[in-house]
Amino acid sequence: MLNADVKWIILSYKVPAEPSTLRVRVWRTLKALGVVYIQQSVCVAPKTPEVAKKIEALKRMIETNSGEALLLEVERFANGTEQExxxxxxxxxxxxxxxxxxxxxxxxxxxxxxxxxxxxxxxxxxxxxxxxxxxxxxxxxxxxxxxxxxxxxxxxxxxxxxxxxxxxxxxxxxxxxxxxxxxxxxxxxxxxxx
Structure with a gap:
């Protein structure tokens, strides 16, 4: 369990419609990491060493396969957002x-x-x-x-x-x-x- 001073990672991505295997692989990897989607193709996760490493690798894989990915690190969210x-x-x-x-x-x-x-x-x-x-x-x-x-x-x-x-x-x-x-x-x- 993480302490109160957690840092966050937000990944926003866009993958080509075909082949669908890339989209499925991205989705499965993110679900296995336990991310929460805050909207379509935008997910958030606590920044742990393992999560950060896997999301960075996923970002590279998306970009290598003609997709787009934006990775943000967040120190703090607005009042109440972190609890939500x-x-x-x-x-x-x-x-x-x-x-x-x-x-x-x-x-x-x-x-x-x-x-x-x-x-x-x-x-x-x-x-x-x-x-x-x-x-x-x-x-x-x-x-x-x-x-x-x-x-x-x-x-x-x-x-x-x-x-x-x-x-x-x-x-x-x-x-x-x-x-x-x-x-x-x-x-x-x-x-x-x-």
């Missing part, structure tokens, strides 16, 4: 985290469903382990863009921990069930010679 921007950033993170929490809920429901069915297979462990890894990467990306302490970030961390703990309990049940079954198959299939 912080609120916009937190609103954006809240929307992302609410979607993330929905993903966690689906994950927990899946584990609950498989547990209720007694479906304790290694296949389920692999599938749910991959889903948990996706949730962890997703949360890490959102948290990295949380410049101003989104109010539900703590809740999202707790829910991710709940997913991790629930998965570990499920995984131990699978290993207890499948490990026991594998041991029986192994012992029953042994040929004893004396």
């Amino acid at each position: 921007l912080r609120d916009l950033f937190n609103k954006q993170r809240t929307l992302e985290l609410e979607e993330f929490l929905g993903g966690c809920q689906l994950f927990l429901q899946e584990i609950e469903s498989e547990t209720a069915k007694g479906n304790f297979s290694y296949r389920e462990v692999e599938e749910n382990e991959a889903e948990l890894a996706k949730l962890q990467r997703w949360h890490k990306k959102i948290a990295k863009r949380d410049f101003f302490g989104c109010p539900i970030l703590g809740e999202s961390k707790r829910r991710l921990e709940q997913c991790d703990q629930t998965f570990n309990v499920f995984m131990h049940k699978v290993y207890a069930t499948e490990g026991s079954a594998e041991g029986k198959i192994h012992l029953d299939g042994m040929i004893r010679t004396e």
